[in-house]
Amino acid sequence: xxxxxxxLPSPAKLxxxxxxxxxxxxxxxxxxTLFQFLDYGDxxxxxxxxxxxxxxxxxxxxxxxxxxxxxxxxxxxxEQSGCALGIDIWIDKILPMGGGIGGGSSNxxxxxxxxxxxxxxxxxxxxxxxxxxxxxxxxxxxxxxxxAFAEGVGEKLTPEYPEExxxxxxxxxxxxxxxxxFSDPLLTRNSPPIKVRPVPKGNSxxxxxxxxxxxxxxxxxxxxxxxxxxxxKLTGTGSCVFGGFPSxxxxxxxxxxxxxxxxxxxxxxxxxxxxxxKLQSLL
Ligand SMILES: C[C@@](CO)(OP(=O)(O)O)[C@H](O)COP(=O)(O)OP(=O)(O)OC[C@H]1O[C@@H](n2ccc(N)nc2=O)[C@H](O)[C@@H]1O
Ligand SMILES: Nc1ncnc2c1ncn2[C@@H]1O[C@H](COP(=O)(O)OP(=O)(O)O)[C@@H](O)[C@H]1O
Numbered sequence: 001x002x003x004x005x006x007x008l009p010s011p012a013k014l015x016x017x018x019x020x021x022x023x024x025x026x027x028x029x030x031x032x033t034l035f036q037f038l039d040y041g042d043x044x045x046x047x048x049x050x051x052x053x054x055x056x057x058x059x060x061x062x063x064x065x066x067x068x069x070x071x072x073x074x075x076x077x078x079e080q081s082g083c084a085l086g087i088d089i090w091i092d093k094i095l096p097m098g099g100g101i102g103g104g105s106s107n108x109x110x111x112x113x114x115x116x117x118x119x120x121x122x123x124x125x126x127x128x129x130x131x132x133x134x135x136x137x138x139x140x141x142x143x144x145x146x147x148a149f150a151e152g153v154g155e156k157l158t159p160e161y162p163e164e165x166x167x168x169x170x171x172x173x174x175x176x177x178x179x180x181x182f183s184d185p186l187l188t189r190n191s192p193p194i195k196v197r198p199v200p201k202g203n204s205x206x207x208x209x210x211x212x213x214x215x216x217x218x219x220x221x222x223x224x225x226x227x228x229x230x231x232x233k234l235t236g237t238g239s240c241v242f243g244g245f246p247s248x249x250x251x252x253x254x255x256x257x258x259x260x261x262x263x264x265x266x267x268x269x270x271x272x273x274x275x276x277x278k279l280q281s282l283l
Contacts, residue, residue, distance in 0.1 A: 004048050006118055009274045010091075010110040011041035012101035012267070013141065014169075014235045014242055016162060017199060018206040019191040028137070028153045029182055032194055036147045036162055038169070039274050040267035042093050042107060044070070046114050049086035054078065058091045073108040073135055074115055080131060083119045098175030100236030102142065108135045109142030110275055117279065129155075138236075145276030149197060160198055161271055165244035166251035170226055170264040172218035172239045181237040184211045204233065212238040222262060229254045244269070 016034040023029050049055075054074045056065055065071060074087055089111070095103030112128045115121070125144055132139030137154040148157040181187065188207045194200070212234055213220045219234065222241040226232035230243035245251040251266045258264060 004118065005045060006047075006114055007043055007045045008110050008114050008278055009041050010044055010095075010103070010106045011142075011270075011274050012038040012095050012103065012106065012169075013138070014038060014101065014167065014269070015206060016233075017204045018208060018236065019194070019203070020187065020189050020207040021191055021193055023189055024153075029189065030152065031150065031154055032191075033150050033154065034147075034160060034162065034199055035141045035150055036164075037145075037270045037273040038101070038167065038267040039270050040094075040169075040265060041274070042091055042095050042103060042110075044107065044110050044114060045090045045092075046111075046118055047088040048118055049088055051086050052078070052084055053086040054089075055087070056089045056091070058089075058093065060093070063097075069104045069108040069135060070111045073111040073132070073139075076131055076134065077112055077115050077119075077121070081119070081121050081123070083121065085119050087115060087118070096171050096175075096240070098177065099171055099240040100176065100234065100238045101169070101240050102138045102236070105132075105136045105138035106142045106275075108132060108139050112139075112143060113275065113279060117282070142273065142275070145273040147271035149199065158197065162198070162269070163244075164269040164271060165246060166248045166266060166268055167242045167244055168226060168229075168251050168255045168258065168264060168266055169235075169240055169242045170222040170258060170262050172216065172222045172241065173263065174216050174218045174239050176212060176216065176219075176238040178237045181208050181211055181215075184215075186214070187211050204231070206234045206236075208237045209234045225258055225262065226254075
Protein backbone atom coordinates (compact mmCIF):
# COMPACT_ATOMS: atom_id res chain seq x y z
CA UNK A 1 0.00 0.00 0.00
CA UNK A 2 1.38 3.45 -0.86
CA UNK A 3 1.53 5.98 1.99
CA UNK A 4 -1.07 8.74 2.10
CA UNK A 5 0.49 11.91 0.59
CA UNK A 6 -0.43 15.54 1.10
CA UNK A 7 1.01 18.60 -0.69
CA LEU A 8 0.56 21.99 0.96
CA PRO A 9 1.70 25.53 0.14
CA SER A 10 4.00 27.54 2.40
CA PRO A 11 3.52 31.20 1.54
CA ALA A 12 5.80 34.20 2.09
CA LYS A 13 4.85 37.16 4.26
CA LEU A 14 5.52 40.88 4.04
CA UNK A 15 5.80 43.33 6.93
CA UNK A 16 3.80 46.30 5.60
CA UNK A 17 5.16 48.40 8.50
CA UNK A 18 7.42 47.56 11.43
CA UNK A 19 7.98 49.72 14.50
CA UNK A 20 10.31 48.81 17.35
CA UNK A 21 8.99 50.00 20.71
CA UNK A 22 11.65 48.73 23.08
CA UNK A 23 13.94 45.94 24.18
CA UNK A 24 12.89 43.34 26.77
CA UNK A 25 15.15 41.95 29.50
CA UNK A 26 15.67 38.72 27.51
CA UNK A 27 17.09 40.75 24.59
CA UNK A 28 14.03 40.31 22.35
CA UNK A 29 12.39 43.45 20.97
CA UNK A 30 8.80 44.63 21.42
CA UNK A 31 7.37 45.28 17.97
CA UNK A 32 4.29 46.54 16.23
CA THR A 33 4.06 45.16 12.73
CA LEU A 34 1.46 44.53 10.05
CA PHE A 35 1.72 41.11 8.38
CA GLN A 36 0.23 40.26 5.00
CA PHE A 37 0.76 37.04 3.01
CA LEU A 38 1.80 36.62 -0.60
CA ASP A 39 0.25 34.12 -2.99
CA TYR A 40 3.78 32.89 -3.59
CA GLY A 41 5.84 30.36 -1.71
CA ASP A 42 7.31 26.91 -1.21
CA UNK A 43 5.45 23.63 -1.47
CA UNK A 44 5.80 20.82 1.06
CA UNK A 45 4.82 17.22 0.42
CA UNK A 46 4.17 14.86 3.33
CA UNK A 47 3.85 11.06 3.31
CA UNK A 48 2.82 9.16 6.43
CA UNK A 49 5.14 6.58 8.02
CA UNK A 50 4.06 4.20 10.74
CA UNK A 51 7.52 3.78 12.34
CA UNK A 52 7.78 7.17 14.09
CA UNK A 53 10.73 8.34 11.93
CA UNK A 54 10.81 12.00 10.78
CA UNK A 55 12.79 12.39 7.57
CA UNK A 56 13.19 15.53 5.45
CA UNK A 57 14.44 14.23 2.08
CA UNK A 58 15.34 17.60 0.51
CA UNK A 59 18.80 18.88 1.40
CA UNK A 60 19.33 22.55 2.31
CA UNK A 61 22.71 24.16 1.76
CA UNK A 62 24.06 25.31 5.12
CA UNK A 63 21.16 23.93 7.20
CA UNK A 64 21.77 20.48 8.77
CA UNK A 65 18.76 18.08 8.77
CA UNK A 66 18.01 18.38 12.48
CA UNK A 67 18.38 22.20 12.51
CA UNK A 68 15.81 22.63 9.76
CA UNK A 69 12.69 24.33 11.10
CA UNK A 70 10.58 21.73 9.27
CA UNK A 71 12.20 18.89 11.21
CA UNK A 72 12.18 20.85 14.47
CA UNK A 73 8.47 21.57 14.09
CA UNK A 74 7.65 17.92 13.30
CA UNK A 75 9.70 16.61 16.24
CA UNK A 76 8.18 19.04 18.74
CA UNK A 77 4.66 18.20 17.62
CA UNK A 78 5.40 14.48 17.80
CA GLU A 79 6.88 14.81 21.32
CA GLN A 80 4.14 17.02 22.69
CA SER A 81 1.26 15.03 21.19
CA GLY A 82 2.75 11.61 21.98
CA CYS A 83 1.99 10.54 18.41
CA ALA A 84 3.62 7.24 17.37
CA LEU A 85 3.43 7.97 13.63
CA GLY A 86 6.29 9.40 11.54
CA ILE A 87 6.57 11.38 8.30
CA ASP A 88 8.56 11.68 5.07
CA ILE A 89 8.82 15.29 3.85
CA TRP A 90 9.96 16.89 0.58
CA ILE A 91 10.06 20.61 -0.18
CA ASP A 92 10.10 22.56 -3.40
CA LYS A 93 11.98 25.61 -2.08
CA ILE A 94 11.63 28.86 -3.99
CA LEU A 95 11.67 31.41 -1.13
CA PRO A 96 15.06 33.00 -0.49
CA MET A 97 16.54 32.34 2.96
CA GLY A 98 17.25 35.34 5.15
CA GLY A 99 15.09 37.52 2.92
CA GLY A 100 12.65 38.77 5.56
CA ILE A 101 9.79 37.01 3.83
CA GLY A 102 9.55 34.36 6.53
CA GLY A 103 10.28 31.20 4.55
CA GLY A 104 11.61 29.20 7.50
CA SER A 105 8.75 30.24 9.81
CA SER A 106 6.21 29.51 7.09
CA ASN A 107 7.70 26.05 6.46
CA UNK A 108 7.43 25.33 10.20
CA UNK A 109 3.77 26.42 10.25
CA UNK A 110 2.88 24.36 7.16
CA UNK A 111 4.51 21.36 8.84
CA UNK A 112 2.51 21.86 12.05
CA UNK A 113 -0.79 22.20 10.19
CA UNK A 114 -0.01 19.39 7.74
CA UNK A 115 0.94 16.93 10.47
CA UNK A 116 -2.00 17.95 12.67
CA UNK A 117 -4.15 16.92 9.70
CA UNK A 118 -2.31 13.71 8.70
CA UNK A 119 -1.69 12.48 12.25
CA UNK A 120 -5.33 13.38 13.08
CA UNK A 121 -4.31 15.15 16.28
CA UNK A 122 -7.25 17.56 16.44
CA UNK A 123 -5.15 20.40 17.95
CA UNK A 124 -6.77 23.84 17.62
CA UNK A 125 -4.94 26.86 16.17
CA UNK A 126 -4.25 28.37 19.64
CA UNK A 127 -2.31 25.29 20.68
CA UNK A 128 -0.44 25.03 17.38
CA UNK A 129 0.42 28.76 17.46
CA UNK A 130 1.77 28.45 21.03
CA UNK A 131 4.01 25.56 19.96
CA UNK A 132 4.99 27.56 16.85
CA UNK A 133 6.12 30.51 18.96
CA UNK A 134 8.77 28.30 20.61
CA UNK A 135 10.25 27.80 17.09
CA UNK A 136 10.29 31.47 16.02
CA UNK A 137 8.54 34.79 16.56
CA UNK A 138 6.95 34.73 13.09
CA UNK A 139 5.51 31.21 13.21
CA UNK A 140 2.16 32.04 14.92
CA UNK A 141 0.92 34.36 12.15
CA UNK A 142 1.52 31.63 9.57
CA UNK A 143 -0.30 29.11 11.80
CA UNK A 144 -3.32 31.40 12.11
CA UNK A 145 -3.26 32.31 8.43
CA UNK A 146 -4.85 35.77 8.51
CA UNK A 147 -3.22 39.16 7.83
CA ALA A 148 -2.66 40.68 11.25
CA PHE A 149 -1.40 43.52 13.35
CA ALA A 150 1.18 41.96 15.64
CA GLU A 151 2.46 43.13 18.99
CA GLY A 152 4.76 41.71 21.66
CA VAL A 153 7.53 39.88 19.79
CA GLY A 154 5.01 39.17 17.05
CA GLU A 155 2.73 36.73 18.88
CA LYS A 156 -0.18 39.00 19.94
CA LEU A 157 -2.21 39.03 16.76
CA THR A 158 -5.25 41.04 15.75
CA PRO A 159 -6.73 40.22 12.31
CA GLU A 160 -6.43 43.07 9.79
CA TYR A 161 -7.80 43.70 6.31
CA PRO A 162 -5.28 45.82 4.36
CA GLU A 163 -5.66 46.33 0.60
CA GLU A 164 -4.42 43.38 -1.47
CA UNK A 165 -2.29 44.92 -4.25
CA UNK A 166 0.08 43.20 -6.64
CA UNK A 167 3.64 43.46 -5.36
CA UNK A 168 7.00 43.58 -7.04
CA UNK A 169 9.43 41.93 -4.64
CA UNK A 170 13.15 42.39 -5.27
CA UNK A 171 15.55 39.85 -3.79
CA UNK A 172 19.02 41.38 -3.24
CA UNK A 173 21.57 38.57 -3.28
CA UNK A 174 22.52 38.90 0.38
CA UNK A 175 21.21 37.03 3.40
CA UNK A 176 20.52 39.36 6.35
CA UNK A 177 20.76 37.89 9.84
CA UNK A 178 17.80 39.01 11.98
CA UNK A 179 19.88 38.72 15.16
CA UNK A 180 22.61 40.98 13.68
CA UNK A 181 20.15 43.77 12.84
CA PHE A 182 18.43 43.58 16.23
CA SER A 183 21.79 43.90 18.00
CA ASP A 184 22.94 46.98 16.03
CA PRO A 185 23.47 49.91 18.46
CA LEU A 186 22.10 52.35 15.85
CA LEU A 187 18.68 50.64 15.65
CA THR A 188 15.70 52.84 16.60
CA ARG A 189 14.13 51.16 19.62
CA ASN A 190 11.82 53.83 20.98
CA SER A 191 9.00 54.30 18.49
CA PRO A 192 5.79 55.40 20.22
CA PRO A 193 3.12 52.69 20.28
CA ILE A 194 0.24 53.01 17.81
CA LYS A 195 -2.98 52.88 19.80
CA VAL A 196 -5.64 52.91 17.09
CA ARG A 197 -6.55 50.34 14.49
CA PRO A 198 -6.39 49.95 11.56
CA VAL A 199 -2.91 51.47 11.48
CA PRO A 200 -3.36 55.11 10.42
CA LYS A 201 -1.81 56.15 7.08
CA GLY A 202 1.67 57.65 7.43
CA ASN A 203 2.89 54.85 9.72
CA SER A 204 4.23 52.52 7.08
CA UNK A 205 7.92 52.90 7.93
CA UNK A 206 10.14 50.00 8.91
CA UNK A 207 12.49 50.92 11.79
CA UNK A 208 15.02 48.32 10.60
CA UNK A 209 15.47 50.01 7.22
CA UNK A 210 18.14 52.63 8.10
CA UNK A 211 20.38 50.01 9.75
CA UNK A 212 19.92 47.43 6.96
CA UNK A 213 20.44 50.00 4.18
CA UNK A 214 23.59 51.25 5.89
CA UNK A 215 25.09 47.76 6.15
CA UNK A 216 24.01 46.37 2.76
CA UNK A 217 24.64 48.36 -0.45
CA UNK A 218 22.67 45.70 -2.40
CA UNK A 219 19.54 46.59 -0.39
CA UNK A 220 20.15 50.33 -0.87
CA UNK A 221 20.40 49.75 -4.61
CA UNK A 222 17.11 47.77 -4.71
CA UNK A 223 15.31 50.48 -2.69
CA UNK A 224 16.57 53.19 -5.06
CA UNK A 225 15.60 51.30 -8.21
CA UNK A 226 12.09 50.27 -7.12
CA UNK A 227 11.63 53.71 -5.53
CA UNK A 228 11.61 55.23 -9.03
CA UNK A 229 8.20 53.57 -9.63
CA UNK A 230 6.45 53.38 -6.25
CA UNK A 231 7.06 53.62 -2.49
CA UNK A 232 9.77 51.00 -1.94
CA LYS A 233 9.81 49.28 1.44
CA LEU A 234 11.87 46.72 3.34
CA THR A 235 10.17 43.60 4.75
CA GLY A 236 11.23 42.49 8.25
CA THR A 237 14.99 42.79 8.61
CA GLY A 238 15.40 42.35 4.83
CA SER A 239 16.96 41.70 2.49
CA CYS A 240 13.81 41.76 0.31
CA VAL A 241 12.37 45.05 -0.87
CA PHE A 242 8.80 45.45 -2.13
CA GLY A 243 6.33 47.91 -3.60
CA GLY A 244 2.60 47.66 -4.38
CA PHE A 245 0.81 48.22 -7.71
CA PRO A 246 -2.93 48.32 -8.50
CA SER A 247 -2.78 45.67 -11.24
CA UNK A 248 -0.74 42.64 -12.27
CA UNK A 249 -0.01 44.29 -15.62
CA UNK A 250 1.63 47.29 -13.93
CA UNK A 251 3.61 45.11 -11.53
CA UNK A 252 4.75 42.89 -14.41
CA UNK A 253 5.90 45.92 -16.42
CA UNK A 254 8.06 47.29 -13.59
CA UNK A 255 9.34 43.83 -12.71
CA UNK A 256 10.41 43.20 -16.32
CA UNK A 257 12.45 46.41 -16.29
CA UNK A 258 14.10 45.77 -12.92
CA UNK A 259 14.76 42.07 -13.19
CA UNK A 260 17.07 42.70 -16.12
CA UNK A 261 19.68 43.43 -13.44
CA UNK A 262 18.13 42.20 -10.18
CA UNK A 263 16.41 39.03 -9.03
CA UNK A 264 12.74 39.43 -8.15
CA UNK A 265 9.16 38.27 -8.62
CA UNK A 266 5.57 39.49 -8.81
CA UNK A 267 2.93 38.22 -6.37
CA UNK A 268 -0.54 39.15 -5.15
CA UNK A 269 -0.98 40.26 -1.54
CA UNK A 270 -3.47 38.11 0.33
CA UNK A 271 -5.21 38.48 3.70
CA UNK A 272 -6.00 34.77 3.92
CA UNK A 273 -2.95 32.57 3.48
CA UNK A 274 -3.00 30.12 0.58
CA UNK A 275 -2.15 27.38 3.10
CA UNK A 276 -5.45 27.97 4.89
CA UNK A 277 -7.37 28.21 1.63
CA LYS A 278 -5.97 24.79 0.63
CA LEU A 279 -6.70 23.22 4.05
CA GLN A 280 -10.24 24.59 3.92
CA SER A 281 -10.74 22.91 0.54
CA LEU A 282 -9.75 19.54 2.07
CA LEU A 283 -12.48 19.64 4.72
C1 LIG B 1 11.92 40.80 12.22
C2 LIG B 1 10.84 39.85 11.82
C3 LIG B 1 9.54 40.63 11.55
O1 LIG B 1 8.56 39.82 11.00
O2 LIG B 1 11.06 39.11 10.62
P1 LIG B 1 12.26 38.56 9.71
O3 LIG B 1 12.96 39.70 9.05
O4 LIG B 1 13.21 37.73 10.52
O5 LIG B 1 11.55 37.70 8.70
C4 LIG B 1 10.56 38.83 12.95
O6 LIG B 1 10.03 39.40 14.10
C5 LIG B 1 11.69 37.91 13.32
O7 LIG B 1 11.11 36.68 13.59
P2 LIG B 1 11.94 35.33 13.47
O8 LIG B 1 12.73 35.29 12.20
O9 LIG B 1 10.99 34.20 13.74
O10 LIG B 1 12.94 35.56 14.64
P3 LIG B 1 13.53 34.59 15.73
O11 LIG B 1 14.14 33.40 15.06
O12 LIG B 1 12.54 34.38 16.82
O13 LIG B 1 14.71 35.53 16.30
C6 LIG B 1 15.99 35.71 15.71
C7 LIG B 1 16.77 36.72 16.55
O14 LIG B 1 16.29 38.05 16.27
C8 LIG B 1 16.19 38.84 17.45
N1 LIG B 1 14.79 39.25 17.64
C9 LIG B 1 13.79 38.64 16.96
C10 LIG B 1 12.48 39.05 17.12
C11 LIG B 1 12.22 40.11 18.02
N2 LIG B 1 10.97 40.53 18.22
N3 LIG B 1 13.22 40.70 18.70
C12 LIG B 1 14.51 40.28 18.52
O15 LIG B 1 15.41 40.84 19.12
C13 LIG B 1 16.73 37.98 18.57
O16 LIG B 1 18.09 38.29 18.72
C14 LIG B 1 16.60 36.55 18.04
O17 LIG B 1 17.59 35.70 18.55
N1 LIG C 1 12.99 25.37 6.36
C1 LIG C 1 13.77 26.45 6.40
N2 LIG C 1 13.67 27.39 5.44
C2 LIG C 1 14.45 28.49 5.47
N3 LIG C 1 15.37 28.73 6.40
C3 LIG C 1 15.53 27.84 7.38
C4 LIG C 1 14.74 26.67 7.42
N4 LIG C 1 15.11 25.98 8.50
C5 LIG C 1 16.09 26.67 9.10
N5 LIG C 1 16.36 27.80 8.44
C6 LIG C 1 17.36 28.84 8.85
O1 LIG C 1 16.63 30.03 9.19
C7 LIG C 1 17.26 31.20 8.63
C8 LIG C 1 16.19 32.28 8.37
O2 LIG C 1 15.41 31.85 7.33
P1 LIG C 1 14.10 32.52 6.77
O3 LIG C 1 12.96 32.27 7.68
O4 LIG C 1 13.92 32.02 5.38
O5 LIG C 1 14.48 34.04 6.72
P2 LIG C 1 13.75 35.32 7.26
O6 LIG C 1 13.41 35.11 8.73
O7 LIG C 1 14.75 36.43 7.05
O8 LIG C 1 12.55 35.50 6.40
C9 LIG C 1 17.95 30.66 7.37
O9 LIG C 1 19.07 31.44 7.02
C10 LIG C 1 18.34 29.24 7.74
O10 LIG C 1 19.62 29.20 8.30
